[in-house]
Amino acid sequence: MDSSNIEAVVTTVSDFNAADEPTESTSRHGHLPGTEDAGEGQLGPTGRPMPSFPEPAPLTGHGPARVIAMCNQKGGVGKTTTTINLGAALAEYGRKVLLVDFDPQGALSVGLGIPTHQLDVTVYNLLTERGHDVRDVVQHTKVEGLDVLPANIDLSAAEVQLVGEVAREQILSRVLRPILDDYDVILIDCQPSLGLLTVNALTAAHGVLIPLECEFFAMRGVALLVETIEKIIDRLNPRLEIDGILATMYDGRTLHSREVVASVVEHFGDRVFHTVISRTVKFPDASLAAEPITTYESTHKGAGAYRQLARELIARGGAA
Numbered sequence: 001m002d003s004s005n006i007e008a009v010v011t012t013v014s015d016f017n018a019a020d021e022p023t024e025s026t027s028r029h030g031h032l033p034g035t036e037d038a039g040e041g042q043l044g045p046t047g048r049p050m051p052s053f054p055e056p057a058p059l060t061g062h063g064p065a066r067v068i069a070m071c072n073q074k075g076g077v078g079k080t081t082t083t084i085n086l087g088a089a090l091a092e093y094g095r096k097v098l099l100v101d102f103d104p105q106g107a108l109s110v111g112l113g114i115p116t117h118q119l120d121v122t123v124y125n126l127l128t129e130r131g132h133d134v135r136d137v138v139q140h141t142k143v144e145g146l147d148v149l150p151a152n153i154d155l156s157a158a159e160v161q162l163v164g165e166v167a168r169e170q171i172l173s174r175v176l177r178p179i180l181d182d183y184d185v186i187l188i189d190c191q192p193s194l195g196l197l198t199v200n201a202l203t204a205a206h207g208v209l210i211p212l213e214c215e216f217f218a219m220r221g222v223a224l225l226v227e228t229i230e231k232i233i234d235r236l237n238p239r240l241e242i243d244g245i246l247a248t249m250y251d252g253r254t255l256h257s258r259e260v261v262a263s264v265v266e267h268f269g270d271r272v273f274h275t276v277i278s279r280t281v282k283f284p285d286a287s288l289a290a291e292p293i294t295t296y297e298s299t300h301k302g303a304g305a306y307r308q309l310a311r312e313l314i315a316r317g318g319a320a
């Protein structure tokens, strides 16, 4: 199904205004409440039986890291939230995780309590200047095993500055090389664009994870993103694979959310994660508190969802 068909499907949905509250109409029409907590073997929110995602075995050593770019040029789809919380969940499972803030907005850094405006060196300096040690730029977070390569608004100049560089698409790859063996997973939080920074992220990555918001026009732009990824595979990074599509801001109480997920599964099949991330105000709350949801409210089902995503990613071979 192409994106125009999907838009046609979703615009026929009558109860889309019910996004935040369950309404009588949803239950009256027999639309069951969310199935995002489906147990093994039960039909999950993506309409497929939920496989088991076992507790990952502890690692005996660390590295080399698998690098995953969180990518969607559409803004506000949950890239940063997924980077922080998937990273924190992987760290809880004993993985050593580095998060790379690759957005000049610095939302990832701020969301983990790093005072970005006070930093002398950030990922920007690593990209544009020689002589820095990447380990001096890495910041530890309150979560054990979770580190950050921070960014701030300085990074907005990099795109222009790097244009004239030799092998300008491979600069992040070179920056990360010395620390690949220190980590099991490196997650790169991309900015909402398909510019040179994002191309650098995709060139440095082994995998790409695409968050899609369960909303109107979720698929708009995804064809262009996939086309870009295919070009990168062809010209710059043949090892790159699409690790998965993640449905975010899901509300199982609405037919609308469920139909968007069904369309995405119809289009992408097994590439869609069984795990979906529900819409809850706890995510912005946790960002405000500068913590991952896994520590901010460890028992919240949003924390459980990102733990399940971490287990699913490991079970699929997307992380050690």
Ligand SMILES: Nc1ncnc2c1ncn2[C@@H]1O[C@H](COP(=O)(O)OP(=O)(O)OP(=O)(O)O)[C@@H](O)[C@H]1O
Pocket (backbone or CB within 6 Å): 074, 075, 076, 077, 078, 079, 080, 081, 082, 103, 107, 190, 191, 192, 248, 249, 250, 277, 278, 279, 280, 281, 283, 284, 285, 287
């Ligand atoms: N599952 C969710 N439920 C409710 N709110 C969410 C959820 N995921 C993210 N948000 C909120 O939505 C907003 C956008 O999320 P986020 O910053 O993760 O998206 P993004 O794709 O990184 O955005 P950008 O493209 O601007 O970088 C944030 O305020 C975040 O707290």
Ligand SMILES: [Mg+2]
Pocket (backbone or CB within 6 Å): 079, 080, 081, 103, 107, 189, 190, 191
């Ligand atoms: Mg972001």
